[in-house]
Amino acid sequence: MAVEEKSTPEDVRAHVAALARDARAAGRVLAASTSGARNGALRAIAARLRASAASLQTANAADLDAGREAGLDEALLDRLALTDARIEAMASGLEQIAELPDPVGSIAELNPMPSGIRVGRMRVPLGVVGIIYESRPNVTADAAGLCLKSGNACVLRGGSEALRSNQAIAECVTAGLVEVGLPAAAVAVVDTTDRAAVGALITLDDWVDVLVPRGGKSLIERIMREATVPMIKHLDGICHCYVDAAADLDMAERVVMNAKTQRYGTCNTLETLLVDAAVAEALLPRLEARFKAAGVTLRGCERTCAVLPDIEAASAEDWDTEYLAPILSIRVVNGLDEAMAHIERHSSGHTEAIVTNHHPRAERFLREVDSSSVMVNASTRFADGFEYGLGAEIGISTDRLHARGPVGLEGLTTQKWIVMGEGHVRE
Amino acid sequence: MAVEEKSTPEDVRAHVAALARDARAAGRVLAASTSGARNGALRAIAARLRASAASLQTANAADLDAGREAGLDEALLDRLALTDARIEAMASGLEQIAELPDPVGSIAELNPMPSGIRVGRMRVPLGVVGIIYESRPNVTADAAGLCLKSGNACVLRGGSEALRSNQAIAECVTAGLVEVGLPAAAVAVVDTTDRAAVGALITLDDWVDVLVPRGGKSLIERIMREATVPMIKHLDGICHCYVDAAADLDMAERVVMNAKTQRYGTCNTLETLLVDAAVAEALLPRLEARFKAAGVTLRGCERTCAVLPDIEAASAEDWDTEYLAPILSIRVVNGLDEAMAHIERHSSGHTEAIVTNHHPRAERFLREVDSSSVMVNASTRFADGFEYGLGAEIGISTDRLHARGPVGLEGLTTQKWIVMGEGHVRE
Incomplete structure (x- = not known):
C-alpha cells in the first residue's frame, strides 16, 4: 500500500x-x-x-x-x-x-x-x-x-x-x-x-x-x-482569570496559582490575569512572591507596575500572546465591564474564569463572556474532557458550530x- | 449608508x-x-x-x-x-x-x-x-x-x-x-x-x-x-421512497402520491421511487393511472418499463436529478439492500422513506440510511421544521456538523x- x-x-x-x-x-x-x-x-x-x-x-x-x-x-x-x-x-x-x-x-x-x-x-x-x-x-x-x-x-x-x-x-x-x-x-x-x-x-x-x-x-x-x-479545532488558548473586587483573596491566590503553574504548556493554562483596582494592592504583592518562588516572569500594565515596581512592563503584544511558558501578563481594571471588554478583545474564546463572592457579577460573567468554557471560582485548568465527565477527549474546540469546548x-x-x-x- | x-x-x-x-x-x-x-x-x-x-x-x-x-x-x-x-x-x-x-x-x-x-x-x-x-x-x-x-x-x-x-x-x-x-x-x-x-x-x-x-x-x-x-445549507433534495415487499399497497399509493404531488418545487418532494420487484406488478399500474391523472411524467428503469411499457426510459442522469417538477423516476429493486445501495449512491442526504409493515426491515432502514431525515410509512413532505414541532424554520441542512435536517x-x-x-x- x-x-x-x-x-x-x-x-x-x-x-x-x-x-x-x-x-x-x-x-x-x-x-x-x-x-x-x-x-x-x-x-x-x-x-x-x-x-x-x-x-x-x-x-x-x-x-x-x-x-x-x-x-x-x-x-x-x-x-x-x-x-x-x-x-x-x-x-x-x-x-x-x-x-x-x-x-x-x-x-x-x-x-x-x-x-x-x-x-x-x-x-x-x-x-x-x-x-x-x-x-x-x-x-x-x-x-x-x-x-x-x-x-x-x-x-x-x-x-x-x-x-x-x-x-x-x-x-x-x-x-x-x-x-x-x-x-x-x-x-x-x-x-x-x-x-x-x-x-x-x-x-x-x-x-x-x-x-x-x-x-x-x-x-x-x-x-x-x-x-x-x-x-x-482550536487555534489559541489565551485564557483569562478576573479577580473581582468581592473576591476571597486566599481563594484568588489559590485559583490563579493553579491556573498558571499546574502546567505551562497546555491550552487551558492562564495567560492573562485581570485584577480589579480595588484589590490590586492587597493581592498583587502576595501573587508576586508566589510567582517568584515558582519561577514565573510577570509582565504588567502601568497600574500593575505601580504596585509591583520590580516586574517587566507588558507590551501591547502581550495581551494577544499564548505564552505556553512560565510568563503571566497582568492588568488592573476598573470593575467587571472593563474586564469583560478586555476579554472580548483579547481572548481566543477558549476558557475564562472569574473569582468573586458577588452573586450578580458571577451571573453576568457566566452569561456574557462568550468563550467555550466560562468558570466561577475555579481554575481554568479544569477545561478538559475528563474533568467535565466526558470520559475521553479528542480535542478542544473554540468553533461555534457543532462541538464547542x-x-x-x-x-x-x-x-x-x-x-x-x-x-x-x-x- | x-x-x-x-x-x-x-x-x-x-x-x-x-x-x-x-x-x-x-x-x-x-x-x-x-x-x-x-x-x-x-x-x-x-x-x-x-x-x-x-x-x-x-x-x-x-x-x-x-x-x-x-x-x-x-x-x-x-x-x-x-x-x-x-x-x-x-x-x-x-x-x-x-x-x-x-x-x-x-x-x-x-x-x-x-x-x-x-x-x-x-x-x-x-x-x-x-x-x-x-x-x-x-x-x-x-x-x-x-x-x-x-x-x-x-x-x-x-x-x-x-x-x-x-x-x-x-x-x-x-x-x-x-x-x-x-x-x-x-x-x-x-x-x-x-x-x-x-x-x-x-x-x-x-x-x-x-x-x-x-x-x-x-x-x-x-x-x-x-x-x-x-x-x-443544503444543495439538493433528491428524496427517495422505497416500497418494500411487505408494504400495504394502499398505504404505499397514498404516501407516494402525497410525497410527489403535494408540491413539486420543494426540497422534500419525492424524486425517485424504488419498488421491490415482488410488488412491482401489483403497484406500478395503479400508480401509473394516478400519476397520469395528476399530470406527472414517469421515467422508469428497464424493469419498470417492462411493467409500464408506455412510460419513458430513465437515463443514468435521472437518478441524480432533483426535478422540482412533475416528473418521477422509478426503479425496481431486489429487496432492501439494493434499495439502500441505490440511496447511498444517489441520495443527496435530505430525506428518505420506506413503506413497509415488516418490522426488522423498517428498523434497518431507520438505522442504516444516512440522511438528515429517515421515515417509516410517512410522506417525505413531512421533512419540515413546523411539522417536526420546531415552530419555525430557517432552512434545512444536509451537512453533518452542527444542525442537520x-x-x-x-x-x-x-x-x-x-x-x-x-x-x-x-x-
Whole structure:
C-alpha cells in the first residue's frame, strides 16, 4: 500500500483518496455494528499493543535514531518515545473507552406531532474523521479508539518523525479489528511522509466528513487556510482569570496559582490575569512572591507596575500572546465591564474564569463572556474532557458550530431525524 | 449608508464589513437582553409592518415595475409581490415566533464532578448570522425574526430585484428594535445590488459566524466554492421512497402520491421511487393511472418499463436529478439492500422513506440510511421544521456538523460550558 516517497503529488492524493474511500465503506459497516463488536475490537487492540511491546519499541527506536540524526531537540524526542509506561497507557486508555456508554443509535425522545407522525432524533456517527497530528505516536491509538467507539472510520496522518512507530501501532489496530470481524480499512494510517498527503486529506470533501487537527499553531493555521473539509479545532488558548473586587483573596491566590503553574504548556493554562483596582494592592504583592518562588516572569500594565515596581512592563503584544511558558501578563481594571471588554478583545474564546463572592457579577460573567468554557471560582485548568465527565477527549474546540469546548464521543456524532408514521401524508 | 452602485469592490467590502462589525457589537447586546425585550421587538416590528402596508407596497411596486422592465418571468414576479396577505403573513409570523420558548440562556443540567466542580452547558446565540437569499422579500422579516428571537444579530443580503421592498421592510424592523430599546444595527440589510457584497459577506470570518444561504442551486454552489465562513445549507433534495415487499399497497399509493404531488418545487418532494420487484406488478399500474391523472411524467428503469411499457426510459442522469417538477423516476429493486445501495449512491442526504409493515426491515432502514431525515410509512413532505414541532424554520441542512435536517431556533444557537466552583483547583 505504501507510496514511494518520490511519487508525484497526484499519486499521493490518489493514495490518500483510496484510503478515505475504503474508510467510507468500512464506516458504513462500523455504523451498523453492535456496541459489543466495537468494544471487543477496542479490547483486542489493547491486548495486541501489550503483546507487541517489543516490536513497537523496535520501530520506535528506528524513529528515535532517525530523529536524533535529523537533529530533533530533546523535548521532541521525549514526546516521540514509546516507553513501557506509554504503551500500557495506550492499552488501558482503549479499555477505558470500551467501558464508556455507546453514543451511537440512541434516540432521546420520540414525540407525537399534531399530524399524527412521531418525530425524534437518532444519534449517528459523523462518518470519516481525518486526524492530523504531530510527534506523539500514542495519538494513533487514542484517536483510533475514540473514532471506533463512536462508529466513525478514520484516516490518521501522524508526524513524519513517528512514521515507523505509527505503522507498528496501526498493525495492532488492524489485527484487532480483523479479530472481531470488523473491516480493517476502518482505521487507515497514511503511510507516507510526503507533505502532499496533508494537502490531500484536508480537501477530500467527498470522502472525509470532518477534520480534527491536533498540533502546533502553524499546523492548524495551514489547515485552516487550505482545508475544504470542515473541522473541529482550536487555534489559541489565551485564557483569562478576573479577580473581582468581592473576591476571597486566599481563594484568588489559590485559583490563579493553579491556573498558571499546574502546567505551562497546555491550552487551558492562564495567560492573562485581570485584577480589579480595588484589590490590586492587597493581592498583587502576595501573587508576586508566589510567582517568584515558582519561577514565573510577570509582565504588567502601568497600574500593575505601580504596585509591583520590580516586574517587566507588558507590551501591547502581550495581551494577544499564548505564552505556553512560565510568563503571566497582568492588568488592573476598573470593575467587571472593563474586564469583560478586555476579554472580548483579547481572548481566543477558549476558557475564562472569574473569582468573586458577588452573586450578580458571577451571573453576568457566566452569561456574557462568550468563550467555550466560562468558570466561577475555579481554575481554568479544569477545561478538559475528563474533568467535565466526558470520559475521553479528542480535542478542544473554540468553533461555534457543532462541538464547542472539550470534545468527547458525542462531538464525534451527529443526529438524524426519524419519523414514524402509519401511512401519514401531509395535508 | 448606501454605497454607490459604481463603487469599487473594496468599497463594497468595507461597507459590508462595517455592517457586520456593528452587527457583532449589537449582537452582544441582544445576547444579554431579556426574552421579554426580544419578544417585544418582534411584536413591535409586526405592528409596524401592518401599519406600513401602503409604503411597503409602494416600494414593492417600484421593484415589480423594474422587474417587468428587466424581463423577469411571471413566476419570479409572483414571488416578488408583497400582497396584503403576504404582509399579514409576515406580521403574524413574527408574532408566532414571539410565542415560542426562548432557547437562549437555558442550562439543561449542572452535574457534580469527582473534583467537586459542577459542570453544565448554557445555550447561547451563534453571534452574527449572514443570510443570502433570492427574490421573496418576506424572507427579510422571517429571517430577521428568527435571528432576533435566538439572540443573534444578522446581516441580510436579498435579491437585487427586491432591493426597495427589502429596504422598506428593514425600516420597519429597525423602528421596532429602537422602539423597545434594542440596537438597530442588530439587523442589517445590505443596501447595494453590487454582487461584490455577497463575495464580501461570505468571507468576513472575523465578523460573521455562520451563513445560511437560501436560494437556487447555482447560488448555493457559488457560496460553497467561495465562502470561508462556515454555513448551514443544503444543495439538493433528491428524496427517495422505497416500497418494500411487505408494504400495504394502499398505504404505499397514498404516501407516494402525497410525497410527489403535494408540491413539486420543494426540497422534500419525492424524486425517485424504488419498488421491490415482488410488488412491482401489483403497484406500478395503479400508480401509473394516478400519476397520469395528476399530470406527472414517469421515467422508469428497464424493469419498470417492462411493467409500464408506455412510460419513458430513465437515463443514468435521472437518478441524480432533483426535478422540482412533475416528473418521477422509478426503479425496481431486489429487496432492501439494493434499495439502500441505490440511496447511498444517489441520495443527496435530505430525506428518505420506506413503506413497509415488516418490522426488522423498517428498523434497518431507520438505522442504516444516512440522511438528515429517515421515515417509516410517512410522506417525505413531512421533512419540515413546523411539522417536526420546531415552530419555525430557517432552512434545512444536509451537512453533518452542527444542525442537520430542519433548522429551527436551536440550530441558531450553540452551547458553552459553564463551571461552578468554590475555589477549586486541579490536582
